[in-house]
Amino acid sequence: MAKLTQLIDNEVFRAYATYATIVLLKMMLMSFITAYFRISRKAFANPEDMPASKGENAKKVLRTDPDVERVRRNHLNDLENIVPFFGVGLLYALSGPELSTALLHFRIFAGARILHTIAYLTPLPQPSRGLCWGVGYMVTISMAYQVLKAALSL
């Protein structure tokens, strides 16, 4: 049997595993925030989700709400940005970067995405959210460049 533990024993891969798990958990947290706003704002998407799904009341709560939609946009933005980070970051971690350089990438990305969520949900005035998004985006681009430099094979 192969020694799978060899990957997780590698320092760069451990750093990647840590930060990738943190940002994926942060993304999963959005589901809870959506549920919280749906219940507190009484704005549901499915008839069967409504607390009292009978009569007139039902129609009133089967609606969209600006706060719920904001959380959902934030969740989708996470999918659009954290998924490429996960994928490119995995390949980057396997391409043999320096530990310090890799940690710098992972830490900046995780920080930028946590600040992005705070900026989105508060909401803070722009360009705070835009900057957080851009910083995370550039980290992923930088890792992609290094993956292609190490692995390019068309």
Place this chain on the structure above:
Amino acid sequence: MAKLTQLIDNEVFRAYATYATIVLLKMMLMSFITAYFRISRKAFANPEDMPASKGENAKKVLRTDPDVERVRRNHLNDLENIVPFFGVGLLYALSGPELSTALLHFRIFAGARILHTIAYLTPLPQPSRGLCWGVGYMVTISMAYQVLKAALSL
């Protein structure tokens, strides 16, 4: 050349590969269900998709339909939950868990997500869908906890 087959020879990794592929295929199935409902309900999102995209008829079928929107919410929910399972599960499988514990996680998750889709599309009365979602969510959280315990390196 490195022996890539060593990973796929590992029992835990093979179990992960099997269940990850199953849930990703399940997620891909949603595209077909969406297409089926769009055609049967005559509800399209793009003018060029309409069977007879001329005149009055066109306007009538460029619309949203409750059943199509339900499938699309289910698909998005899959993205929001199966993607973290794939990512966290990969790191978990590489962190050297017991085969029996790993299989338990993967099987419960796959079962929960298949039941979730059935509950969403039937639709079954709540809390059946909510429970399926919650079980899958907890499996991913449990794997994330074990990844962080094995790999934590901030």
Place this chain on the structure above:
Amino acid sequence: MAKLTQLIDNEVFRAYATYATIVLLKMMLMSFITAYFRISRKAFANPEDMPASKGENAKKVLRTDPDVERVRRNHLNDLENIVPFFGVGLLYALSGPELSTALLHFRIFAGARILHTIAYLTPLPQPSRGLCWGVGYMVTISMAYQVLKAALSL
């Protein structure tokens, strides 16, 4: 310390890393196209994003626009298709396929998704977009079949 570089030294894995990075970058490009259309069409989703968020003007630009929505559907379609390719492709690359077969899969998928975006945004008449989507879909199904054949362990 384990030699992580052994994975990236494998020819199949390098081909996977290259094409996976290319399609993830293509997906990330959609964020820029969305931003471009939001600004040029003056159609924003968040009040704080608007250039002059005061008075009447604000209400006018807090709206949806057909072109913006088209790009967003394209982006979501990428998530629904490129994410399974990334996941299934990774497992496929680790299951020890022939280099030439693997390259064929990766090249067809990358080409199909790039043409899909062109067909979606131009937009080209159907079935061009549908065909591009279907080709990419079948590549992922073919890889999934080979992963299950190599790894099946329920």
